[in-house]
Every structure is written in C-alpha cells, then in structure tokens.
Amino acid sequence: MPYDVHPVNIGKNEQFAPEFLAISPNNRIPAIVDPAGPGEAPISVFESGAILIYLAEKSGKFLPADARKRIQVLGACRT
Numbered sequence: 290m291p292y293d294v295h296p297v298n299i300g301k302n303e304q305f306a307p308e309f310l311a312i313s314p315n316n317r318i319p320a321i322v323d324p325a326g327p328g329e330a331p332i333s334v335f336e337s338g339a340i341l342i343y344l345a346e347k348s349g350k351f352l353p354a355d356a357r358k359r360i361q362v363l364g365a366c367r368t
C-alpha cells in the first residue's frame with residue numbers, strides 16, 4: 290500500500306498539537322489516516338495493534354479467516 294510519512298517530534302511535544310490530537314486523541318504515535326476508509330470516507334486509526342489489524346483486514350492478508358489460526362496470529366492464545 291502506498292503511504293506518506295509525517296514525522297511527529299515528541300521531543301518538541303508535537304504529539305499535543307490539535308491537528309495531531311484530531312488523529313490520535315491519546316497523543317501517541319504511531320497513528321495512520323486512511324483517506325479511503327470504510328465507505329470510502331477517511332478514517333484515523335491509532336494504537337499500533339489496532340493499526341495492524343486494520344491494515345491486515347483492509348489488505349486481506351496476514352489475518353487468516355480460520356478462528357484458531359487468526360488468534361494465533363494475534364498472539365493471544367496458547368496452542
């Protein structure tokens with residue numbers, strides 16, 4: 290997927306800028322904006338785990354449909 294990187298300098302408190310808080314309300318990086326989100330509307334996603342799940346679901350890759358394999362990928366089970 291093509292993407293643009295927008296550095297946020299937390300050493301300069303840029304994570305508290307209103308423009309960034311509109312994307313990531315917990316003032317944490319990483320965060321993404323998908324201009325073509327569900328319903329073709331833009332969506333902001335924050336928290337790295339949520340971002341990875343969002344991108345996996347959008348791409349149709351990495352997250353198996355099978356429940357056992359899916360939870361193994363999420364790293365939240367004992368086999």
Ligand SMILES: N[C@@H](CCC(=O)N[C@@H](CS)C(=O)NCC(=O)O)C(=O)O
Pocket residue numbers: 299304316317318319335336337338
């Ligand atoms: N649970 C978050 C943690 C992210 C996080 O802690 N990011 C740090 C940098 S590594 C941050 O943005 N700190 C800025 C702050 O706390 O103001 C995730 O997984 O995305």
